[in-house]
Amino acid sequence: MLKEEAREKVSHVVTRPGRKHGDADVQIPVAEALTTVPGIPLKEEDVAFYSRVYPIESQNIEKAADREWVWTVYTEDILKYRTRHDELNEPLVSAAAVSGNIEPTATAEQGVDLTEMIRLKGRELGFGEVGFTKFDHKYAYASKKRWVKYEHTICLALEQDYAQTQSIPSLNAEFAHFGTYEIEGALALDLADYIRSLGYHAQVHSPNDNSGAYIPMFVAAGLGQLGANGQLLSPHFGSRARLAMITTDAPITYDEPIDYGIHQFCQECQVCVNRCPGRALVKQKVWWRGAEKNKLIYERCRPVMARYDGCGICMKVCPIQKYGMPVVMKYYVETGGEILGKNTDNLEGFEFDDGTYFGPGQLPQFDRQFFEIPHGTKSDWLFEQFKDKLNDNMPSTEEIMDFAVELKKIVDEGHTTRGDE
Ligand code: SF4
Numbered sequence: 001m002l003k004e005e006a007r008e009k010v011s012h013v014v015t016r017p018g019r020k021h022g023d024a025d026v027q028i029p030v031a032e033a034l035t036t037v038p039g040i041p042l043k044e045e046d047v048a049f050y051s052r053v054y055p056i057e058s059q060n061i062e063k064a065a066d067r068e069w070v071w072t073v074y075t076e077d078i079l080k081y082r083t084r085h086d087e088l089n090e091p092l093v094s095a096a097a098v099s100g101n102i103e104p105t106a107t108a109e110q111g112v113d114l115t116e117m118i119r120l121k122g123r124e125l126g127f128g129e130v131g132f133t134k135f136d137h138k139y140a141y142a143s144k145k146r147w148v149k150y151e152h153t154i155c156l157a158l159e160q161d162y163a164q165t166q167s168i169p170s171l172n173a174e175f176a177h178f179g180t181y182e183i184e185g186a187l188a189l190d191l192a193d194y195i196r197s198l199g200y201h202a203q204v205h206s207p208n209d210n211s212g213a214y215i216p217m218f219v220a221a222g223l224g225q226l227g228a229n230g231q232l233l234s235p236h237f238g239s240r241a242r243l244a245m246i247t248t249d250a251p252i253t254y255d256e257p258i259d260y261g262i263h264q265f266c267q268e269c270q271v272c273v274n275r276c277p278g279r280a281l282v283k284q285k286v287w288w289r290g291a292e293k294n295k296l297i298y299e300r301c302r303p304v305m306a307r308y309d310g311c312g313i314c315m316k317v318c319p320i321q322k323y324g325m326p327v328v329m330k331y332y333v334e335t336g337g338e339i340l341g342k343n344t345d346n347l348e349g350f351e352f353d354d355g356t357y358f359g360p361g362q363l364p365q366f367d368r369q370f371f372e373i374p375h376g377t378k379s380d381w382l383f384e385q386f387k388d389k390l391n392d393n394m395p396s397t398e399e400i401m402d403f404a405v406e407l408k409k410i411v412d413e414g415h416t417t418r419g420d421e
C-alpha cells in the first residue's frame, strides 16, 4: 500500500466512453502536475498566418520524391504486401474522393440534432473514437482546400490489432497497419451511407488520401492530445489507431477539447524520444506554425521506416498505446509521478527482422549515408539529379532529352497517386 503523501494531487477526472461499443465508461485521473490546456497550446493568429501564407501540402505531393524512393528499398515481402494493399485500397480511395457529390437518399427531419445518432452508429460499426468539430480550413492541404464541401467534421479512429502492433517493427505489424486502413476505408463509406439515409450529405476523407492535417481536428473534438511521437494519443489505444474523417451538412453539436495531461506527461515520459532508432524525435517542444509541440525530423525518420518494416517503434514503446490512458494516469497519480513501464524491456524493447534485440538504453547505429534520401517533389529530385550531372560534364543531347521527357511525364501526371501511409 502506497503512502498517501506519495500520491500526486488530482486536478480533474476525465470520463470517456468505454473502449468498445457497449463497454462501461472509464475514468482518467489527471494529476495537477500534468495540467496545461485543453487540447494543445495554440497561438491562433500564428496558425492563421502560416495557413494563409505557407499552406501545408500533402506528403503525396511535397515529399513525392522519397515516397517513390521507398519502393526501391523495401524488402521483398513488404514490396509484395504494399502492392497488394494499394490494389485493394484503390477503389476505397476513389469512392471517398467523389463521395461528397452523392445526394441524400431520404428527406431530412427538420430540427433534429443528429450528433448522438451518428456517434452511436459509428461506435456500432466499430470505431473506437467518434468526435465532432468544425472542419478547420487552416489545416487543409493547399491542393484539397476546394475539395472539402461541408463544414462539420466527424472524426473517426479505428483501433489497430494489439498483439500484431507489439511486434513492431515487423511484417506482421504492417499487416495490422495497412489492414486497419482497408477496414476503415470501407467503414467510413458505410457511415456516410447512413448519414445520407438521414437526409444529409456526407464526404469521406480517406485515411489514405488525407485532405489535411487530421490530428488538430481530433484534438479539437476531444478525442486525445498530441504526443511527443507526433501522433494522436487517445484514451484507450493511444496512437495504435488509424484516422479518417467525414464532413457533412447534417445538424450536429461540436465536442470540446480536453486536457488529458498528455502535453506535460510526454515531457516527463520521453520514452519514444529515447527509443527512436533514427533519432528523429526531439526532447524539447517548440512553437511550430502556431502550435507548441515536439517537432519530428522527417528526414531522419523516413530512411528507418523504409528499411525496417515501417518502423513505428515510437508507437510500440508508448505506454499509452500499450497499457491505455486510464491505467497509466492512475499509476502516475498513485506512485507520485512514475511512468508505467519506463526502462523495462516489456515496454521499451524491440527486435529487428534479423533477430537483433535492443533493450532499454540500446539503439542501432546508422552512418550518415543511411540518411541520404531524395528530397522534395518529383521534379525537385529530377532537377537535383540533373544538376549533379552538370558538376561532372556537360550533359549529352540524349541526357538532356531524357531529362525533358521525365519532366514532361511529371507535369502531365500532376500529383502522384500513391496513397498516404
Ligand atoms: S517511425 Fe521509427 S524512426 Fe520514425 S520517429 Fe518513429 S521510432 Fe523514429
Ligand code: SF4
Binding pocket: 227, 228, 229, 230, 233, 265, 266, 267, 269, 270, 271, 272, 273, 317, 318, 319, 320
Ligand atoms: S512514449 Fe511517452 S513521450 Fe512518447 S508519445 Fe508516448 S507518452 Fe508521450
